[in-house]
Amino acid sequence: MRKILVAIFLLTFSIASAQNKNLLFGFKEIPQSLMVNPGEEVDYKWYTGIPLVSGVSVEAGITGGVSAFDVFAVDGVDFNVKFRNAIARLDRNDFTSINQQLEIFNVGFKVGGKYYDDIRYSFGMYQEFDFFGYWPNDYAKLALEGNEPNINEAFSLSDLNLKADLLTVFHFGINKRVNDKLTVGGRAKIYSSIVSASSTNNEGTFVTRESDTNFFEHSINADLLIQTSGIASLRSDSDANPPVEGADIAPTFRKRALLGGNLGLGVDAGFTYRFDKQLSFAASIQDIGFIRHSKDVESYQLKGNFTYDGFELLFPGAPTTNNQSTDYYREVADALKEALPVDTITKAYTRWRAPKFNAALRYEWGIARTDDDCDCRQVAKTTYLNQIGAQTFMIGRSRSPKMAASLFYYRRLFNGLRVKVAYTVDSFSLTNLGAGMSMHLGPVNAYLMADNLLGYTNLADAQKVSVQFGLNIVVPTNKN
């Protein structure tokens, strides 16, 4: 048992998350909690996000225990020493992750009966930027050290593994309280890609080996593919007709953001199940979907094998003119180009979105006295002051899923303020303390959440920063 616990502990610590909105998950007073679990037990008659400020989230992190402070601190240590020390701490499974989302609009309303067994709809649009890249360890090693200190060591070309996406998402969700115990929900999404670049399935090696015929034999076998869409037409040497330049970029982006780009489909689904009034379990999946890139596609493929161990001199005699000198080097370079051609491909391709999974077990206690009218029929759900729970998060990434685990405590303070604190372990940080609050002043709801609070004492030294905030107008059901 102890071994299993240690294994789970290590697993949780060795892999990490981004886009982990653990504070928002289950924070049902905030309408945006529906964006992480469409099956959340929300309770609104209607709500509307204040356009452009209803949901802003930024999250950035780097694993491997490296921060900007390690490298750029003003501490009198030679920059190159700090730089090399930082690099030495990274390996090929460390990664950088940046995610930013901005809600353009988000609206929800209830249809049907008077109480809780109603259907709620919500829909809106948000913009998202997502970058995820593994540390290109062997490329960096080759660039920083060269091949000379690494004879007989194979550099892995698969260490190039990254993706970047700028897109908008149009979504429509349904939330249904099936009975006292179960609430389910789903959300359909249309992705409209603005620009996209990715290279995640690379293979091959470059190695310099000792040889019998000469000092070394250099061999490369490569199968590399970089896929882009929406970028080719922006290049100044673009042959797109007409080319997109300077001032034309904003209207082009706007058009692509409004379903004029490469499109995709996706779904979210989730549920909340109550074992009893106090104990509940909730889980959701987000972004099970894909984008089909068919417009403005430009991909680059490098595929082939080449081995070189020098060239043998033929001794044809003394040259009398420049033309008679044998251009061995050019012959080798030409052979290399032929064996390892870079092909430009415009074929359409499909990329899966990074799916996300959230689950939480929650326990509530301490009945709240509310200002609401006496609910003699007890149809309204009991409101509790406290909630404690354990939560897990997982996101699918190209090599392996990244996970995080949290423990949280939620407290209702007065009628207008709810706070939540969470302790999260992921590989960005072992001491990630987050806090969020949701204020309700009349129908105005403002929320602010920040992860990794300990990191804010020195932002530059933080492995990860994460902030979410927003402003909504929310009219709850029981405030008819």
Place this chain on the structure above:
Amino acid sequence: MKNVKLLCYLILGVLFYTSCTEQVDFEQAKDLSIQPVLTASLVTFSASPLQYAQPGVIQNASVIDTVRLDVIGEDFYKDNVIRTELTFNIVNNIEADFNLNFRFTDDEFADQYEFDIPIPEGSLANPAIVDYTEVFEGADLDRFTSSKIIILTATIINSSGTQFDATTTSEFNLKSKATAFFDFDL
């Protein structure tokens, strides 16, 4: 209500007043210097004494080849390489001395640099092994990078007049590599 406000201010205060950045200086990136060392095999050749032989006796004779190496004249190489080494490994089991002469010239065959590697005679039982490195730095490196063509002259010096029979397996073998020491300053 007053309490709510107070609490909000408190939480916001804790969040923002504790949020700060200790002194960092991103200008330090200017000092970054990356110094990879790249090495690559260069030419090889092997020679049998019979290639140099008049019937019976080897004469003092030379063979010549030229190698164009445009890469060393390129700006990328000139701007970022601070040292170049040409390393040779020669195994000679021919019973005759050799001399290797390397002449570096520009496109018009104007000499830029020159060096020789003398190889003593060896035998099948006791081959002569020569490891030789020519280092180019400073002004020598400038002359090296001004070159486009390397002219290699291999001369056999058979002072003792050794006779070779047509079935001799003795050989002269050369391996070589170039090592470039880069220094990229951002």
